[in-house]
Amino acid sequence: MGALAAPRPSLLRPGWLRPYRYFAFRYKRTWRGTVTSSILYPILYLLAMGLGLGHLVNSHLHAVDQTGRLGGVGYVQFLAPGLLVASAMQWGTNESMYPVMGGLKWLKTYHALLATPVRVRDLVSGHLAWVATRVGGASALFLAVLAVFGDVPSPLGVLAVLVAVLTGLAFAGPVAAFTATQENDAALPVLYRLGTVPLFLFSGTFFPIAQLPGWLQVVARATPLYHGVALSRALVLGRVSAPAALAHASYLVAMATLGAWAARRTFTRRLVV
Amino acid sequence: MQHAEARQEDLSASREGRGRPATRDEVVVARHLEKRFGDFVAVDGIDFSVERGEVFGFLGPNGAGKTSTMRMVSCLSPVSGGELSVLGMEPNAHGPEIRRRLGLVPQDDTLDLELSVRDNLYLYGRYFDLPRREVRQRVERLLEFAHLSEKGDEEVDNLSGGMKRRLTIARALISEPELVILDEPTTGLDPQARHLLWDRLYRLKQEGVTLVITTHYMDEAEQLCDRLVVMDKGKIVAAGSPRQLIDTYSTREVAELRFGVDENAAAAERLAELAARVEVLPDRVLLYTDDGDEALRAALGLGLRPEASLVRRSSLEDVFLRLTGRSLVD
Incomplete structure (x- = not known):
């Protein structure tokens, strides 16, 4: 037996690729649904916000504020790049809640993985690499829809997909780390309600955070979504200031790295006993 | 070691x-x-x-x-x-x-x-x-x-x-x-x-x-x-x-005798002489012996009337019982 021994991981066959293949394979079962929603979601938002809310906002701004608090662009153009990143946050968070709980507890597929040469660190990297792929794909579709509607004025806007991926990872890491500490899924909806939803609403996606009271502005600036939204908006609208962009990107990279590190720790504590 | x-x-x-x-x-x-x-x-x-x-x-x-x-x-x-x-x-x-x-x-x-x-x-x-x-x-x-x-x-x-x-x-x-x-x-x-x-x-x-x-x-x-x-x-x-x-831990054969629930212990006392070892379980008495049929005959000779009885070869179950004093699957 063992005529063909399994090869060792190498640069060309990194360890994370093994679990990644599995996650990608599973996705084949559901990809149609997710692609449809990736296209439909922005269209619905753009229609609702553009024809409905946006119209009201624009006429109001025109009346009271000639310079424009939104930076002189229409409401939809202001909203769209933020919505792209806010969606990335949700995709990143979702992928690290129930799927992770399933792997740990319900289907126990993580246990099956770890009985093979796959290590915990490969599992965590594989998971995050898969989240990056999912968020990247969905964001690219999202951006394409925005472009079709004429809401991506700058070619730099293409880079917003990268920002979305980074933002997705900045959430996917910490949330996966948290999920691995949970015995059951009771806390996951709470995390969603008290974490994701407030961030979605108050991180500068729908209105500039300058509208918030001072202390809430400080809170908003401390969260990854604010930085993702600000950077994405600067790129899509073509108004990039290099130092600010660098600061936003560094924050997101730091958060994603910290999250990955924390996930490796909590996964190890949960799975290696 | x-x-x-x-x-x-x-x-x-x-x-x-x-x-x-x-x-x-x-x-x-x-x-x-x-x-x-x-x-x-x-x-x-x-x-x-x-x-x-x-x-x-x-x-x-x-x-x-x-x-x-x-x-x-x-x-x-x-x-x-x-x-x-x-x-x-x-x-x-x-x-x-x-x-x-x-x-x-x-x-x-x-x-x-x-x-x-x-x-x-x-x-x-x-x-x-x-x-x-x-x-x-x-x-x-x-x-x-x-x-x-x-x-x-x-x-x-x-x-x-x-x-x-x-x-x-x-x-x-x-x-x-x-x-x-x-x-x-x-x-x-x-x-x-x-x-x-x-x-x-x-x-x-x-x-x-x-x-x-x-x-x-x-x-x-x-x-x-x-x-x-x-x-x-x-x-x-x-x-x-x-x-x-x-x-090492058991005999060649085992005779199992079932008496009424409360009578197993009393019967076991009278059976002690007939086997190398006697175990009392809640529902039956086990006689460890190299000749189970012989032990069973001897038990009947003592005037004991079990509700049911059987003779079988020793198994690992008996080994476990002997080593731990408990049956394996509760």
Whole structure:
């Protein structure tokens, strides 16, 4: 037996690729649904916000504020790049809640993985690499829809997909780390309600955070979504200031790295006993 | 330690007697192996070694420490104390290398219920980074081996317990491992499913695969194992071949007598003279003797009238009862 021994991981066959293949394979079962929603979601938002809310906002701004608090662009153009990143946050968070709980507890597929040469660190990297792929794909579709509607004025806007991926990872890491500490899924909806939803609403996606009271502005600036939204908006609208962009990107990279590190720790504590 | 070494010599002597080669190729060696969870000691300093090509069993009730031992041997759970060598390597340092050459059948199936039988096997093979074509060929061979060829495209959720178990075993074989660890391979299966599984395990043994099995079924251990250890409360309480254990710790035959629920103890007192040893269980009295029929006749001669009686050969169940004072499956 063992005529063909399994090869060792190498640069060309990194360890994370093994679990990644599995996650990608599973996705084949559901990809149609997710692609449809990736296209439909922005269209619905753009229609609702553009024809409905946006119209009201624009006429109001025109009346009271000639310079424009939104930076002189229409409401939809202001909203769209933020919505792209806010969606990335949700995709990143979702992928690290129930799927992770399933792997740990319900289907126990993580246990099956770890009985093979796959290590915990490969599992965590594989998971995050898969989240990056999912968020990247969905964001690219999202951006394409925005472009079709004429809401991506700058070619730099293409880079917003990268920002979305980074933002997705900045959430996917910490949330996966948290999920691995949970015995059951009771806390996951709470995390969603008290974490994701407030961030979605108050991180500068729908209105500039300058509208918030001072202390809430400080809170908003401390969260990854604010930085993702600000950077994405600067790129899509073509108004990039290099130092600010660098600061936003560094924050997101730091958060994603910290999250990955924390996930490796909590996964190890949960799975290696 | 000394006790363990003596036991070891004992075993190799008997192996030579049975015509096995004297040179030892040890696949797993444990010396004073320990597993602790906080203050709780799950495995309490055990010694054993598994030789290439044999079926080695861990027999014991739930909570005896069998699964903790299997998890350490499969490099899933860090060793807390003592020494362990698997395939010549140390698990805490070489986990992935060892697992590359080892197949694990865990107590829970850990199958992906939403994927097909074939996809479960295929993806598992890819965890070992085996080339696609090679994995596909192995999948078809293993489907046949596991008697699942017709179920290849079925979702795993729709399989029976026995089929899932066979699939889990097939999955563990996809990397063509030298050593396969099976943690309670037949728990919860009906007799027919168990026999089919046993047959597959025999075939593996014939192919030269080393098997390590835990079980709390005596008949399973007797059927499958060349050698086994009996575990209780984290310790090994006896070691040897099933035959040796029965010879050492029990008599050739057992007469079982059932009296009324409250009368077993009283009857046992009167029976004490008739057998080498008498055990009183809640529902029956066991007479350990080399001639069960004779003991039964003698009991009737005493004027005792059991509601039911039978004479049978000693089994590992009796060994376990003798060693721990408890029956194995409650």
